[in-house]
Amino acid sequence: MESTMKEIRGCDAPCVLDMDDAATVGGGVEDTYGEDRATEEQLVTPWTVSVASGYNLLRDPRYNKGLAFNERERETHYLRGLLPPAIVSQELQERKIMHNIRQYQLPLQKYMAMMDLQEGNERLFYKLLIDNVEELLPVVYTPTVGEACQKYGSIFSRPQGLYISLKEKGKILEVLKNWPERSIQVIVVTDGERILGLGDLGCQGMGIPVGKLALYTALGGLRPSACLPITLDVGTNNEELLNDEFYIGLRQKRATGQEYADFLHEFMTAVKQNYGEKVLIQFEDFANHNAFELLARYGTTHLVFNDDIQGTASVVLSGLVAALKLVGGTLAEHTYLFLGAGEAGTGIAELIALEISRQTKAPIEECRKKIWLVDSKGLIVSSRKESLQHFKKPWAHEHELVGNLLDAVNTIKPSVLIGTSGKGQTFTQEVVESISSFNERPIILSLSNPTSQSECTAEQAYTWSKVWSLLSTTLPFCQNLLFLQLQCYG
DSSP: OHHHHHHHHOTTOOOGGGOOGGGGGGGSSOOTTSSOGGGSOOOSSSSOOOOOSHHHHHTOTTTOOGGGOOHHHHHHTTOTTTSOSOOOOHHHHHHHHHHHHHHOSSHHHHHHHHHHHHHHOHHHHHHHHHHTHHHHHHHHSTTHHHHHHHTHHHHOOSOOSEEEEGGGTTOHHHHHHTSSOOOOOEEEEEOSSSBTTTBOOGGGGGHHHHHHHHHHHHHHOOOGGGEEEEEEEOOOOOHHHHTOTTOOSOOSOOOOHHHHHHHHHHHHHHHHHHHOTTOEEEEOSOOHHHHHHHHHHHTTTSEEEEIIIIIHHHHHHHHHHHHHHHHOSOGGGSOEEEEOOSHHHHHHHHHHHHHHHHHHOOOHHHHHTTEEEEETTEEOBGGGGGGSOTTTGGGOBSOOOOOSHHHHHHHHOOSEEEEOSSOTTOSOHHHHHHHHHSOSSOEEEEOOSSGGGOSSOHHHHHHHHOSSOEEEEEOTTTTTSSSOOOEEEO
8 A cells, every 4th residue: 555655645755654753843744833732731621620529520421430439439529419329330330231222122222322321431331342342343333333324413412522624724723622632642533425335424424433433442442531533524415414404514515625635734734733743643434535645645744544445454454364274375376356446445455465565576566467456337457547546547457348247257257356345235146156166265255334235245155155165254344343254164
């Protein structure tokens, strides 16, 4: 992926990892505000609130323990009379909450219950999630978070994270200072234009950064106070949302072009000034035309990461390496065919090519020839190069034009089929039977999420393949986990 980014931003552009401290003084970019605010001794908010006792303590999710406060704590923190007399351990509270959650029939109801718990008792929320991760991960994140984002306006009760809209242009640093935590290590930010496989959800995409960071705490051990979810509201082109009386965002079409670029630049500058050089900014669910550009533009000045381009790629490459232990051969000995040539597809393809290049010492251009991509117009080939977006051009190989996936499978004869299209049931029975006809053990990775948008289910792949052993997976929440589960049936 680094090689593709260099092509976009120019070969001579320095990498942030290669730059010395002097090169990034004042934020590493033009210091709009005149000084690096991260070095100032100043309050994060214009006021100071001490939450140490009494009624306010019970309403601070970071410190509230509910009925788990013991007698001494109730006395010390002036909680007498504010709680029933019973003292209930965290373990018993956990059993009660899980019992209640399991009574709900709809996943969205479970999601809302978990979000209410997170806003009321942070410790219990993470204890519950850590101890019941297999059951609750699909509730807190995909697939349920997709429905939650679609209905975010209707279920919205209390704000989570930080909302920065075009109304705040010119004042973004002031908005960041309104957040009560100063020592932020990770920011997950979205503009809501490409939420999962659901499209433009505008301001309602906040569910993604909130859910993602909850998993980073539960599974990765990051302090909740070090995490900041942000939604940049630049409008939406979703007419249904614009006409929805419960929509919580700006009711205008999306900003584009220079207006959008200036807004993002002010945001990136303000983040570094407020939180310093080391804050990680994770771009999440930006549309293709912005995602690659932002990663290329700020990759040399900020600590940035795009989960859709880079995170998914690392997970899938790990899965492929594990798969080779079962199916045999090296990465270079296999042929890869992708359905989907967006952020995820091209990101995975590039990382595979980079690893093949590392293993074989061959030029990256040669390694890319083992990898083929199919987009909405068919196989990406050299005759289409002039009309392709820049991130697709490295995958335009010499070949005749092929119009659909089935014909591409029959022509290319891949041993690995990867779906990142965001379109459900596109790995049809014909496609699976075809790839199985010339592979004893085909690798089929259906990666699109939410689950309704997966190219096929694992059960379908196993049933249709009719080979004695098939390695396959669907990955409805590949970005939540830092590993890829692969199943092999003999």
